[in-house]
Amino acid sequence: MRSIIKYLKEIVMAVWSLLKGMKVTGYYFFQPNKIVTQKYPENRKNLVMFERFKGEVIMPHNEKNEHKCTGCGICEINCPNGTIEIISKSILTEDGKKKRAIDKHIYRLGMCTFCALCVKTCPSEALAFSQEFEHAVFNRALLIKVLNKPGSQLMKGVE
Amino acid sequence: MEEPVKVAVDENQEYVINMGPQHPSTHGVLRLVLALKGEIVKNVEPHIGYVHRGMEKMCESITYPQIIHLTDRMDYLSAHINNEAVCLAVEKALEAEIPDRIKVIRTIMSELTRIQSHQLFWATFGMDLGGLTCFFYGLRDREKILDIFEETCGGRMIVSYNCPGGLMYDIHPNFQKRVKEFIKYFRKILPEYDQLLTGNIIFQERTRGIGRLSLEDAISYGVTGPTGRASGFSCDVRKHEPYSAYDRVKFNEVLFSEGDTFHRYLARMEEMRVSMDIVEQLIDNIPEGPFAVKLKPVIRLPEGEYYQRVETARGELGVFIISDGNKNPYRIKFRSPCFSNLWVLNLISRDFKIADLVAIGGSLDLVIPDIDR
Numbered sequence: 001m002r003s004i005i006k007y008l009k010e011i012v013m014a015v016w017s018l019l020k021g022m023k024v025t026g027y028y029f030f031q032p033n034k035i036v037t038q039k040y041p042e043n044r045k046n047l048v049m050f051e052r053f054k055g056e057v058i059m060p061h062n063e064k065n066e067h068k069c070t071g072c073g074i075c076e077i078n079c080p081n082g083t084i085e086i087i088s089k090s091i092l093t094e095d096g097k098k099k100r101a102i103d104k105h106i107y108r109l110g111m112c113t114f115c116a117l118c119v120k121t122c123p124s125e126a127l128a129f130s131q132e133f134e135h136a137v138f139n140r141a142l143l144i145k146v147l148n149k150p151g152s153q154l155m156k157g158v159e
Numbered sequence: 160m161e162e163p164v165k166v167a168v169d170e171n172q173e174y175v176i177n178m179g180p181q182h183p184s185t186h187g188v189l190r191l192v193l194a195l196k197g198e199i200v201k202n203v204e205p206h207i208g209y210v211h212r213g214m215e216k217m218c219e220s221i222t223y224p225q226i227i228h229l230t231d232r233m234d235y236l237s238a239h240i241n242n243e244a245v246c247l248a249v250e251k252a253l254e255a256e257i258p259d260r261i262k263v264i265r266t267i268m269s270e271l272t273r274i275q276s277h278q279l280f281w282a283t284f285g286m287d288l289g290g291l292t293c294f295f296y297g298l299r300d301r302e303k304i305l306d307i308f309e310e311t312c313g314g315r316m317i318v319s320y321n322c323p324g325g326l327m328y329d330i331h332p333n334f335q336k337r338v339k340e341f342i343k344y345f346r347k348i349l350p351e352y353d354q355l356l357t358g359n360i361i362f363q364e365r366t367r368g369i370g371r372l373s374l375e376d377a378i379s380y381g382v383t384g385p386t387g388r389a390s391g392f393s394c395d396v397r398k399h400e401p402y403s404a405y406d407r408v409k410f411n412e413v414l415f416s417e418g419d420t421f422h423r424y425l426a427r428m429e430e431m432r433v434s435m436d437i438v439e440q441l442i443d444n445i446p447e448g449p450f451a452v453k454l455k456p457v458i459r460l461p462e463g464e465y466y467q468r469v470e471t472a473r474g475e476l477g478v479f480i481i482s483d484g485n486k487n488p489y490r491i492k493f494r495s496p497c498f499s500n501l502w503v504l505n506l507i508s509r510d511f512k513i514a515d516l517v518a519i520g521g522s523l524d525l526v527i528p529d530i531d532r
Contacts, residue, residue, distance in 0.1 A: 014360035021355045025292055036299055050306075052313040052328065080225035115228030115319050116327060129313065 049131035054114040057084075057107055058130045059147040066155040067148055068126035071102035075118035075127060083111045084118060102148055109135060110143040124158050173201055180209050184287045184517045187527030191504075191516075198512050203505040211531040218491040223249050223323055223458045226491070231317045233495060234529035236276040237471040239268045239308075242321035247402055248467035248478045249323040252460040259404070260448035261325045263441050266404040267338065268308075268320065269469075270434040274345070275304040276472035277385075277427045277434075280524045284424060285356050287521040288365055293356055300348055307337050323458055325451025338442050342435050349431065357428065366421035370507040370519035373418060380506070381499040384474025385426040386523055390418030396470040408440045420515075423522040459486050473497055473524055497529040 028034055038047075049055070061067050071088045089103040119127045127147075137143060178191040185191065188209035194202035214233065218226050223245075230241040243265055250257055282297025305315045311331045312320040320327055356362050372382065377390040387394045395412045397405045413429040415422040460482035468477040474496025483489040500523050508516045 017358045017360045017363075021359050024351050024355045036302070050310045050313075052311070052331070053309060054313040078225070080221050080228060113228055114314060114317065115225070116313065117224060117228075120322075120327060 053131050055130045055132040056109055057127055059126055060128050061149055061152055065152045067152050068124045068155050068158045069102050069105060070124055071100055074121050078117045078121045081111045083108050101154060105147040107145045107147050186525055189527050200508055200511055200513055200516050203508055205501055207530050210528050214532045215491055222486050228319045231319055233532055234471055234526050235316050236526055237272050239272040239318050240469055240471040244467055244469040244476050244478045246321045246323050248465050248480050251467055252465045255452055258448040259446045262404040263445050264330055267438055267441050270437045271304050273434045273472045274431050275301045277431050280427055284521045287517050288362060303341050324454040329450040335442055342439055365518055369420045369515050371419045372503055372507050380503045382503055384496050385430055386423055386500050388413055389415045389423040389426040391416040396468050396475055408437050410437050420518050420522040457486050495529045497525050501525055501530055
């Protein structure tokens with residue numbers, strides 16, 4: 001008799017444990033305001049990423065198409081994967097001296113591991129991270145980017 | 160007269176199958192070669208190396224600050240703690256004095272990392288045993304920690320927040336507020352986890368008494384972390400060899416003696432509570448100060464051998480650096496917890512059913528890139 005009671009008690013407790021779990025799921029089922037899922041492609045316009053989010057490396061330009069990169073190559077040395085390549089040229093300054101400047105600052109997004117060492121070590125703060133995260137392209141060659149805009153110059157006062 | 164054809168008969172009548180490398184419940188590219196007798200597992204032979212990237216060899220050709228971002232990709236669920244291990248080893252070698260602020264922030268971030276790792280464990284363990292709801296609830300709450308990381312470190316899983324000498328950036332102004340909000344929220348949610356899964360009769364029947372690991376085996380195999388502590392092996396590095404700010408917080412080491420799948424699960428659930436206690440003790444007392452110490456631009460460690468161990472979410476991570484005085488290490492060795500934990504799988508899952516192997520494998524909480532490196 002005792003074993004039958006124990007047996008029945010176990011069944012009741014087992015069902016009770018399942019109901020306890022279903023109480024939790026049932027609660028969320030009837031609480032539409034607790035839904036945290038975001039409808040991603042629809043909410044693209046008002047989707048704001050955090051300001052420190054490491055999307056991709058960019059070189060900020062001001063309205064006069066000037067940047068701060070002097071072409072020193074510290075970012076290139078610090079990059080662990082060879083993501084950055086700097087092609088420099090020599091230009092004549094106004095007072096007739098030869099000076100080194102960047103021709104192309106090449107950034108290979110496909111190789112970047114977002115360690116932030118280039119942005120962190122840049123002495124003139126020429127590099128920054130953008131919040132762009134939709135990196136998918138149809139052609140692999142599009143992942144190789146030139147960060148300085150065509151015709152851009154070094155900002156005055158940056159050495 | 161023709162000889163009768165001899166049929167090769169396997170004496171053991173074992174049936175050998177592959178589980179993985181692409182199997183949802185091996186949590187990555189782990190291949191288990193199983194010898195089965197009917198449904199009973201007779202032998203498990205793990206084959207590893209599918210995500211081997213030669214990380215230790217790669218480290219020999221790059222400088223110390225560059226190593227940090229590679230360690231993120233070992234055990235990606237405790238990325239911050241891996242970073243910390245290398246940084247502590249380098250700082251130990253340089254005998255750099257680290258301000259309290261850095262230590263406290265590192266400890267808070269490590270504990271948040273531990274919570275999010277165990278949340279993901281809960282989520283995937285529930286899913287392995289057939290409770291898909293756990294997966295959604297676990298990831299929902301994990302998202303809150305990932306948002307905190309994203310705001311302060313800029314990355315969600317791959318944080319790269321530590322650097323030799325301190326941190327990459329200072330904490331975000333919202334950091335303290337958000338962490339307090341999270342702790343308040345998660346204290347309310349954690350009992351729900353217990354209601355949903357821990358008390359569930361199907362879950363209990365499938366985990367209690369399954370895959371028992373004895374204390375002797377845990378010690379001889381070098382099983383650490385919650386897996387080892389569930390067997391009663393007191394191996395918490397935070398307690399025995401405090402690093403960062405663990406010497407100034409009060410917390411209990413979670414210990415069980417049963418060592419079965421259920422108690423490995425319970426150990427992780429308890430650790431989430433312990434981690435929340437640690438964070439609560441520190442979050443209001445972050446001292447003022449710099450967020451990084453200025454080290455030399457090119458870090459060269461003095462000649463010698465350095466070892467630092469830390470407690471990741473899965474166990475003890477050791478970093479061993481041999482330096483010959485150059486800017487890159489002569490040899491670096493990571494003693495990763497998952498590698499040691501994996502090899503008890505054969506021992507503890509023998510003579511259980513193949514469905515129990517999934518439960519046991521899930522309870523070891525393996526991260527495959529940490530095994531292969």
